[in-house]
Amino acid sequence: MSELHEVCRFVDRPINHDYVFKLKNYLKEGIPATYTLEEAYHVENDIEDKELSSTTTPLHIIASHIPQDATEDEEAIILEMLNELLLWGAGWSLIDKDDQTPGCILDKRGFHGSEYWNTIVNAGVRAEILLRKVEDNIEFIEDESVNINEETIGEEADNGQSVNTKADDDEDNAIQEIRQQLRDDPSNTTSTYLKTKLEYKDGALVTKERGDGVMMSWEETLMQAGCDSMFKNQQPDNDHCVLNIGFGMGIIDAMIQKKKPRKHYICEAHPDVLAKMKEEGWMNKENVVVLSGKWQDQVSELLSKGVFFDGIYYDTYSEHYEDMLDLFDLVVGLLKPEGVFSFFNGLGADRRVVYDVYRKLVELDLNNYGLKVSFKELVPPKETLNKPTDTGDSVWDDIRRAYWSCPVYYHPEAEFM
Numbered sequence: 193m194s195e196l197h198e199v200c201r202f203v204d205r206p207i208n209h210d211y212v213f214k215l216k217n218y219l220k221e222g223i224p225a226t227y228t229l230e231e232a233y234h235v236e237n238d239i240e241d242k243e244l245s246s247t248t249t250p251l252h253i254i255a256s257h258i259p260q261d262a263t264e265d266e267e268a269i270i271l272e273m274l275n276e277l278l279l280w281g282a283g284w285s286l287i288d289k290d291d292q293t294p295g296c297i298l299d300k301r302g303f304h305g306s307e308y309w310n311t312i313v314n315a316g317v318r319a320e321i322l323l324r325k326v327e328d329n330i331e332f333i334e335d336e337s338v339n340i341n342e343e344t345i346g347e348e349a350d351n352g353q354s355v356n357t358k359a360d361d362d363e364d365n366a367i368q369e370i371r372q373q374l375r376d377d378p379s380n381t382t383s384t385y386l387k388t389k390l391e392y393k394d395g396a397l398v399t400k401e402r403g404d405g406v407m408m409s410w411e412e413t414l415m416q417a418g419c420d421s422m423f424k425n426q427q428p429d430n431d432h433c434v435l436n437i438g439f440g441m442g443i444i445d446a447m448i449q450k451k452k453p454r455k456h457y458i459c460e461a462h463p464d465v466l467a468k469m470k471e472e473g474w475m476n477k478e479n480v481v482v483l484s485g486k487w488q489d490q491v492s493e494l495l496s497k498g499v500f501f502d503g504i505y506y507d508t509y510s511e512h513y514e515d516m517l518d519l520f521d522l523v524v525g526l527l528k529p530e531g532v533f534s535f536f537n538g539l540g541a542d543r544r545v546v547y548d549v550y551r552k553l554v555e556l557d558l559n560n561y562g563l564k565v566s567f568k569e570l571v572p573p574k575e576t577l578n579k580p581t582d583t584g585d586s587v588w589d590d591i592r593r594a595y596w597s598c599p600v601y602y603h604p605e606a607e608f609m
């Protein structure tokens with residue numbers, strides 16, 4: 193173990209300024225803030241070129257060693273150390289051999305909501321904002337448009353310019369393979385998802401072959417909260433008009449119908465789901481307007497039709513945070529001044545620390561649109577936290593990937609400021 197790692201273990205108490213002093217020195221001397229235990233082991237044992245299988249960084253070590261009985265002064269020192277490491281680029285979301293980020297370790301040790309936790313979450317928010325800016329400023333070249341002259345690959349070794357080594361090729365191939373896997377994954381790519389066969393099965397809507405969970409009945413209480421938000425400002429004149437994007441199992445739409453709105457728009461893109469809606473008679477309901485197709489095409493058309501909503505709910509599948517940011521452009525144009533916008537908040541929900549980072553990010557983004565957001569904390573069924581079992585006490589049995597693993601759900605409710 194290196195001296196940098198040693199200093200993160202808080203062996204000597206009290207934890208005082210010497211710790212900060214030593215840490216700053218190591219970082220100034222050029223030791224990376226992400227220097228891992230595994231790297232140190234390789235250096236100490238003269239192991240070369242072996243790929244690292246995990247990354248136990250100084251942040252992980254600190255998170256594992258913060259004393260439960262730290263005094264206020266000690267806490268201030270530890271926070272200074274965390275901030276110093278983060279300043280020098282210590283990765284807030286890197287994972288160690290146990291697949292844990294520093295935040296995951298803090299959470300397991302009971303530090304959720306502590307100042308240590310907030311420090312990591314705030315660093316995550318800053319990093320995500322920075323990443324977005326960097327990505328905004330980079331012009332990506334589509335693979336197809338790159339004209340590769342195969343003869344020139346690897347030719348420039350003599351004049352000291354680009355050398356295409358086998359390692360480069362392997363890396364390129366690996367990247368291409370990952371990209372292709374993502375494109376073929378219906379949970380990641382909408383065009384693939386919309387061509388994938390679905391089935392309604394055991395209280396869930398899943399992709400037929402792979403068993404990806406598109407919608408599951410355990411989300412019922414979350415849908416009720418979404419529905420209640422949409423009707424929060426309902427007036428006695430019964431002029432209420434709402435839009436739900438993503439029908440899925442129709443859970444929230446059935447709840448909306450019970451509230452008897454004047455008009456109930458539903459936007460749905462998947463042919464199998466649209467067939468189910470037809471079978472259940474949704475196309476013929478007097479107060480229902482079904483917009484068949486992607487919201488990107490269907491909902492934007494409403495902007496020019498003078499249709500405005502008291503409530504908008506968004507819950508789709510295979511889309512990403514960037515898609516929701518695009519939706520905000522439409523929401524501000526379609527929501528009445530007293531209207532409420534809500535959505536299924538599963539952003540980053542497979543890790544609690546990432547979930548907290550996204551809670552802050554989405555708040556910042558909505559604020560940019562003049563929308564303030566509040567979050568009501570709900571407790572999802574405890575079976576969502578169980579790993580798949582044979583005994584039936586996990587909701588994830590037979591589901592390809594658990595898309596939820598947080599003890600608390602942050603139900604969002606956004607309104608104009």
Ligand SMILES: C[S@@+](CC[C@H](N)C(=O)[O-])C[C@H]1O[C@@H](n2cnc3c(N)ncnc32)[C@H](O)[C@@H]1O
Binds near residue numbers: 415459485
């Ligand atoms: C998670 S389900 C919605 C569940 C729903 N809230 C309920 O209560 O049952 C997501 C739905 O969004 C649909 N969807 C996915 N992308 C879409 C898009 N771009 N436009 C419209 N619908 C979309 C999916 O086909 C799926 O039916």
